[in-house]
Amino acid sequence: MDLTKVLYEQFGYKEFRRGQEEIIRDVLDGKDVFAMLPTGAGKSLCYQLPAYSGHSPVLIVSPLVSLMEDQVQQLKTNGEKRVLALNSFLNFDKRINALQNLSTYRFVFASPEILQNNRVKQTLKNIHFSLMVVDEAHCISQWGHDFRTDYLKLGDVREELSNPPLLALTATATEDVRRDVVKQLNMKHPALHINTVDRPNIAIKLERHHSLDSKLRSVLQYGKTLQGPGIIYFSSRSLAERVSNKLTESGVKGVATYHAGLESETRLLIQQQFLNDEISIICSTNAFGMGINKSNVRYVIHFHPPSNIESYLQEIGRAGRDQKPAIAIHLYTEKDERLPIAFIDTELPERQQIQEVLANLQMRKGEVLSLDYEKEGVQHRLSETAWRFIVYQLQLKGVLENGLIKPFHYHNLLEELSIEVNTLRKRKLTKWLGFKNWLSEDECRRHGLLKRFDEYTTSIEQCCDICGLDEEQYMKQEDSALEHVWMNWDQELQLMLNVTKGEQGEE
Amino acid sequence: MVRYIDGLILFVLNQMNGERTISGALHLLKGKKSSQTIQDAKLFQLSFLFGMQRTLDRSHIEESVLVLYQNGFLEKVSQDTYKVNEKGNVALEGFLKQHPFPPYLNGWKYHQITEVFWARISLFMQTLSHSVNNNMIFYPVIRDEQVQEWVRKHFPKKSEKRERIARSLYEELTQVLRKLPEAHARLFVLRLSGFHRTGLTFHQSCSTLHISNEQGLLFFYGVIHACITHTRDDPATFPILSSFVENKRIPVPLTASTRTTYSLLQKGMTFQQIMDIRRLKRSTIEDHIVEIAINVAGFSIDSFVSKQSQEDILKASNETNSQRLKTIRDHLNDRYGYFEIRLTLCKEGV
Numbered sequence: 025m026d027l028t029k030v031l032y033e034q035f036g037y038k039e040f041r042r043g044q045e046e047i048i049r050d051v052l053d054g055k056d057v058f059a060m061l062p063t064g065a066g067k068s069l070c071y072q073l074p075a076y077s078g079h080s081p082v083l084i085v086s087p088l089v090s091l092m093e094d095q096v097q098q099l100k101t102n103g104e105k106r107v108l109a110l111n112s113f114l115n116f117d118k119r120i121n122a123l124q125n126l127s128t129y130r131f132v133f134a135s136p137e138i139l140q141n142n143r144v145k146q147t148l149k150n151i152h153f154s155l156m157v158v159d160e161a162h163c164i165s166q167w168g169h170d171f172r173t174d175y176l177k178l179g180d181v182r183e184e185l186s187n188p189p190l191l192a193l194t195a196t197a198t199e200d201v202r203r204d205v206v207k208q209l210n211m212k213h214p215a216l217h218i219n220t221v222d223r224p225n226i227a228i229k230l231e232r233h234h235s236l237d238s239k240l241r242s243v244l245q246y247g248k249t250l251q252g253p254g255i256i257y258f259s260s261r262s263l264a265e266r267v268s269n270k271l272t273e274s275g276v277k278g279v280a281t282y283h284a285g286l287e288s289e290t291r292l293l294i295q296q297q298f299l300n301d302e303i304s305i306i307c308s309t310n311a312f313g314m315g316i317n318k319s320n321v322r323y324v325i326h327f328h329p330p331s332n333i334e335s336y337l338q339e340i341g342r343a344g345r346d347q348k349p350a351i352a353i354h355l356y357t358e359k360d361e362r363l364p365i366a367f368i369d370t371e372l373p374e375r376q377q378i379q380e381v382l383a384n385l386q387m388r389k390g391e392v393l394s395l396d397y398e399k400e401g402v403q404h405r406l407s408e409t410a411w412r413f414i415v416y417q418l419q420l421k422g423v424l425e426n427g428l429i430k431p432f433h434y435h436n437l438l439e440e441l442s443i444e445v446n447t448l449r450k451r452k453l454t455k456w457l458g459f460k461n462w463l464s465e466d467e468c469r470r471h472g473l474l475k476r477f478d479e480y481t482t483s484i485e486q487c488c489d490i491c492g493l494d495e496e497q498y499m500k501q502e503d504s505a506l507e508h509v510w511m512n513w514d515q516e517l518q519l520m521l522n523v524t525k526g527e528q529g530e531e
Numbered sequence: 532m533v534r535y536i537d538g539l540i541l542f543v544l545n546q547m548n549g550e551r552t553i554s555g556a557l558h559l560l561k562g563k564k565s566s567q568t569i570q571d572a573k574l575f576q577l578s579f580l581f582g583m584q585r586t587l588d589r590s591h592i593e594e595s596v597l598v599l600y601q602n603g604f605l606e607k608v609s610q611d612t613y614k615v616n617e618k619g620n621v622a623l624e625g626f627l628k629q630h631p632f633p634p635y636l637n638g639w640k641y642h643q644i645t646e647v648f649w650a651r652i653s654l655f656m657q658t659l660s661h662s663v664n665n666n667m668i669f670y671p672v673i674r675d676e677q678v679q680e681w682v683r684k685h686f687p688k689k690s691e692k693r694e695r696i697a698r699s700l701y702e703e704l705t706q707v708l709r710k711l712p713e714a715h716a717r718l719f720v721l722r723l724s725g726f727h728r729t730g731l732t733f734h735q736s737c738s739t740l741h742i743s744n745e746q747g748l749l750f751f752y753g754v755i756h757a758c759i760t761h762t763r764d765d766p767a768t769f770p771i772l773s774s775f776v777e778n779k780r781i782p783v784p785l786t787a788s789t790r791t792t793y794s795l796l797q798k799g800m801t802f803q804q805i806m807d808i809r810r811l812k813r814s815t816i817e818d819h820i821v822e823i824a825i826n827v828a829g830f831s832i833d834s835f836v837s838k839q840s841q842e843d844i845l846k847a848s849n850e851t852n853s854q855r856l857k858t859i860r861d862h863l864n865d866r867y868g869y870f871e872i873r874l875t876l877c878k879e880g881v
Contacts, residue, residue, distance in 0.1 A: 093674065101668050280735075288674065289732075296670055296729040513713075513720040514705060520656070520725035521697040522663040 025052070025077060034076045035102075041066050043219040047191075048073050051155065056190045056214040058161075058206060062221050063195045063341030068095060071157045071191055072131075079154040080130045083185070085139065085178060086159045092133045098317065099131060106130040110138045123147040136174035139181050153188040158209060161192035162334075165204040172412070173419045179210040190214075195341070196221060196334040198477070221337055221477050225344045227351045227498070228469040228488040239355045240267070243327055246353065247271045247279070251322050251500045252304035257339055259328040259363050261285055261309055267327070268307035277503065278303035284311040304503070313339065319346040323498065326354040329463065331364035332455035333476055349486060351498045356463050364459075368452045373410040378441050380404050381414055385429050392427045417444055466490065533598075535746040538626035539584070540595040541604060541615060545623055546575040549606075549614030550855040557592045560584040562642060564786050566818035569639075573825045573877050574854050578639035579632070583752055584745060630746070633715060633753020635760045643784060644776055645755050650678045651775045652758075653723060653730065656700070658682060660725035662690075663697045672724045685774060700771045707757050707772070714740055718747060719754040785826055792819040793827070802835070817870045824878045832878050836871045843867070844875040 027045060031037050040048075047059045047070045061067050075082045086092040089111050096109045108122055108129045126132065126147055138144055158164065164175045182190060192205055192214075206214055233239040243256060244267070258264040261283045268281040280294045280303050297303045299318050306312060310330065321343045330336050344350030373381075381404055385393070394400055401411030418424040421440065423432045462472045469488035470481050486493060510516065518524060543556045551571060558568040562582020572578040596613060599605050604619030615623065654673040661669050671679060687693045708716035718740055724730035731739065737747035762773040785793060795805045806816055824832050832841075847862045848854065854876060856869050 097670055101670070280732075289672070290734070292670075292672060292674065293724075293729055293732045296672065296724075299670075300729055302729055510721075513708065513716045516720050517701055517704060519727065520660045520723065521701045522660075522694075523698045523701045 027073065027077075030073060030077055034073065035069065043217060044069055047217045050215040050217070051189070051191055052077060052079065054189045056211040057217065058192045058202065058211065058214045059217040059219075060194050060197055060202075060221075061217075061219050062223055063338050065219070067159075067193050067195070068098075070193065071155060072099075074155060075130055081127070081151065081153055082131055082155045082157060083148070083153045083188070084131060084133045084157040084159060085136060086133055087136065087163045087172075087175070088160070089135065091160070092135065094317070096131075096133055104130065108132050110134040110144060127151055136172060136178060140174055140177065145181070145184060148185060153185055155191060156182055156185065156188045157191045157193065158205075159193050161194045161205050161209075162197045162201050164192075164208050165197075165201045173416055176208060179208055182210065196337055196477075198334075220474070220479055222470065222474055222479065222481060223341055223344065224484050225347055225349055226340055227349070227486045227493055228340070228473075229351060229353045229493060229495075230463065230469055230489060231353060231355050233355060233357045235357065236359070239327065239357055240270075242355055243267055243325060244270055244274065246323075246325055247276055247305055248274060249499055250351075251498055251502075252278075253298065253301065253318070253321050254305050254323040254325065255312065255321060255339075255342060256305065256307045256325040256327055257312075257330070258307065258309055259330075259367070263327065264307040264309060268305075271305065271307075276305065279305045279307065282306050282308040282312040284309065310335065310339065313342050316342065317345075318342070320348075321345070321350065323351045323353065326352075328363055329354070329356065329360050329459065331367055331452070331459070333459045333462065333473065334455075336459060337473065349497065351495075354463070361456075361460055364456045365453070368449065368456065370407045371409040371413075371452075372445050372449055373406055373414055373441075375438075375442055375445075377404050377406055377410070378414065378438060378445070381406075382432075382434055382438055382441075385418075385423075386432070386434055389429045389431050391429050393424060393429050395424075395427060413445075413448070414441070417441055534595075535630065535743045536587075536591065537595045537598050538623070538630060539580075539745060539749075540592060541599055541619060541623050541626065543577060543580065544596075544599075544605065544613055545615040545619070546577050547571070548575070548854065549608040549612060550853070551575075552611040553592055553596055553613070554589075554611065557587065557589060560587050560592075562638065566786070566789070566822045569825060570821055570873065570877055572639055579636045581638035582642045583636065583638045583749060587745075633749055633756070634711070635757035636749060636753045637756050637760070638752070639784070641756050641759050644759065645752060647678070648755055648759060648775050650675060651681060652772075654678055654682045655685070655775070657724045657730075658686060659693065659697055659700065660727075662686075662693050664726040666726050669726070672730060696771065703769045703772050704758075706768075707761050708754070711754060711757055714742070715750040715754050718750045722751070785822060788815075789819040789822045792816060793823050796820075796823070817873075821870075821874055821877050824874055832874050836867075836875055840867055840871055841875045841878075844872050848876060 027048060028039065031040065042065065043059075043061050044066055047057060047061070050057045051070065051074045059067075059070060061070070071082050071084065074080075084095075086095065092109055092111060096107055099107045106129045108126070108131070110122070110133065123144065124147070127150075132148075132153075134144070139148075158178060163172075164178065182188070190209055190211055192209060192211065194205075197205065202216075202218075205211075231242065233242065247254075247256070247267070248271070256264075256267065258267070261281075264283060265281050268279050271279045278297075280297065282291060282294050286294075294303070294306070295312075295316060298306055299316070301320075324340045324343045326336070326339070330339060340352035343352060384404075395415050397408045397411050401408060404411075406414070415424065417440075421432075421437070423430050423437065458476060462469075462476070465472050468481070468490050470484075470491075474481050481487075483491070486497075511519075539560075540556065543559065544553075547555060555568070555571055558565065559572055559577055559581060560583060562568075562585060568581075572581045596605070599619065600607070600613070602618075602622070604615060604622050605613040606616045608614050650673045654671055657669065657672050661667055673679065687696050708719070718736050721731045721736040721739060722733065733747065733751070734744065736751075737744050740747070742750070758769075758772050759776055762769045762776055766773045792805055792809065795808065800808070802816060802820075805811075806813060809816070820832075820835060823830055836844075843863060844859060844867060847859045851858050851862050853859060856872050856876075859872050859876075860867065860869065
């Protein structure tokens with residue numbers, strides 16, 4: 025089959041990006057495929073193109089509702105009408121209606137939770153899916169960070185759907201995670217496509233500072249001088265806001281803050297403004313970026329470190345998707361290391377909290393427990409992740425069955441859970457240390473990142489601050505934010521609705 | 532007055548006349564749905580500000596009170612309770628002259644349909660703008676499924692009709708906006724998204740106009756409430772704006788528990804029977820009845836307070852120039868209970 029022709033006709037691209045074609049060929053051959061493609065390398069094309077080559081309908085399991093919505097919206101924007109998202113946001117009548125017409129869809133997106141609904145499962149069984157895709161497949165691994173037992177059941181779901189070929193997609197997965205995913209999904213002799221995590225067009229710079237103040241001076245300087253659009257990552261909302269305000273005060277145009285504390289309408293508008301080049305700098309927590317498909321991001325600055333190398337690669341990978349030169353700058357002070365450690369601790373329950381939860385459950389055995397964080401988790405002062413972790417463990421150990429609280433041995437369970445927490449903490453700390461070591465090394469930055477994925481790099485131009493870097497080419501040439509010329513509200517409305525005053529009275 | 536929020540708080544405290552703590556003011560501006568807050572809104576003619584500052588929190592209001600106090604605008608009545616003095620009154624007058632409230636603002640009446648009106652009009656406008664400018668590729672600014680469904684259903688199918696609708700929507704909106712202060716209209720239009728630009732976030736629109744978020748909120752709600760008011764008064768002239776509030780009867784805004792009490796009353800049950808059936812305290816049912824009296828036009832309170840008692844109470848309120856229950860009760864030598872006084876004061880003027 026001439027895949028390039030389909031690529032051009034359906035997507036308007038002349039050629040494949042690295043890794044895509046091989047993956048697609050194996051998918052078309054009906055093989056199980058495990059594919060690792062770096063962020064920004066065009067993962068979704070790997071199932072979209074097969075769908076347009078006769079392998080349809082496709083079931084795509086996506087862990088994050090926001091991610092799912094973005095993909096659905098992108099397909100729709102490209103003119104695809106036969107796309108359906110099954111998630112809890114659809115009201116029930118509409119869901120049933122949609123289910124009955126399921127066979128008319130080309131792409132069906134579903135969350136792992138919705139696939140546990142019997143009605144959904146029954147309907148899906150009657151459809152012959154040509155392909156099942158698990159997106160962000162690293163989430164399935166028990167080493168993943170999401171603690172949702174419904175992920176672990178995806179293997180069974182696949183079996184019930186009469187075993188369609190399976191494509192597992194991820195951007196970053198270490199060896200142990202890969203093995204785990206393949207096992208959880210019952211993949212048979214999967215074709216492995218492990219592509220390099222390297223993004224050669226992104227230069228890497230590490231900048232060490234003595235104090236927060238000097239870091240602040242540096243980030244402001246970069247914000248003023250670097251060619252945008254750019255993203256600056258923070259781990260605190262207040263600092264993100266502070267830097268955003270400072271940049272605006274110093275005359276930089278089109279700066280906005282983005283974090284999970286903003287209303288969803290605001291977040292959506294800021295995303296759109298950024299996508300449309302109406303603003304040029306986003307000061308953000310790590311809430312920003314999932315599913316953002318913007319090709320011309322010219323730099324990513326880390327004002328604070330993420331807690332592991334996978335997150336770091338994912339975040340810098342949002343730069344330079346157009347394959348043009350981009351730069352990733354990490355600002356680091358010794359004090360920064362407290363942040364990831366504190367973050368890891370808030371994500372895990374303390375022993376005393378586990379005691380509290382277990383004592384509470386012991387009194388309530390036979391009851392059905394609401395798994396809702398707001399209802400249950402909050403009262404034990406647990407973070408949402410910590411609450412999910414406990415529920416996850418209780419489900420795995422059979423103490424919670426469909427929400428029903430079964431009898432259990434308090435002390436044994438407490439010890440078991442404490443061991444699980446410690447294992448996980450150790451694992452997370454190890455990951456953080458891996459990244460922290462990178463921050464203190466003095467060898468080629470790229471080499472340092474790649475060796476952690478058992479990869480090696482060849483020398484490239486504009487590699488990193490160690491290998492030598494001409495920073496001039498990343499400096500501002502032009503304003504990247506288009507400024508809208510505002511007239512008065514009346515003219516603005518006329519423009520918006522394409523009406524002219526002159527026509528008035530003619531009708 | 533330096534900050535808008537201080538002026539707003541000064542206004543609310545003045546209306547409350549030293550008879551409520553600052554918590555009362557906070558609850559009102561945040562739109563807390565408790566009987567007490569709803570009664571206060573009514574008693575002190577503050578209904579239009581109900582829920583119009585939802586993001587306000589305790590520390591904001593404390594800061595404002597401190598500023599006002601330091602400026603010598605307030606007298607302390609008791610812990611957390613302040614009365615606006617002569618100097619404060621002068622300042623307030625100046626503030627209101629400089630910043631009159633948006634003419635159509637009506638928080639209590641419209642708070643339940645404000646959000647949906649905005650969601651529908653902004654998505655409809657975005658879709659229409661793209662459509663009449665021949666570009667249907669865009670990301671919807673509203674993700675809510677129900678709103679998207681609504682727009683899909685109401686969006687004209689034929690392109691000639693779309694152009695007609697665009698012109699009518701323009702006419703309807705300008706008719707409303709022209710009656711409003713320039714800055715209010717501007718803020719509203721800045722927030723809309725069209726084919727040529729993304730709408731500004733609320734915060735961005737306020738910075739563009741160099742006003743505080745608190746003031747911006749009142750501008751914004753003021754425009755929406757103006758639209759809704761026009762559709763109520765004259766739906767024939769505003770068919771498109773009317774459609775944005777269609778199927779959204781403004782429900783009699785009762786809290787859930789009060790609604791139950793109300794339906795039992797309608798079935799002819801007595802106060803005592805309702806207490807027994809619902810196993811609620813007397814004071815709770817009393818709160819419900821006050822809430823019903825405030826919100827249900829034509830609800831008679833005569834079976835709870837006799838006509839004569841109502842007259843006595845109103846007279847006492849006039850003589851003492853107070854809405855404060857304790858003052859009135861003392862003035863009447865404890866002849867009437869708080870419930871009767873409260874109910875009478877609330878019903879007055881409905």
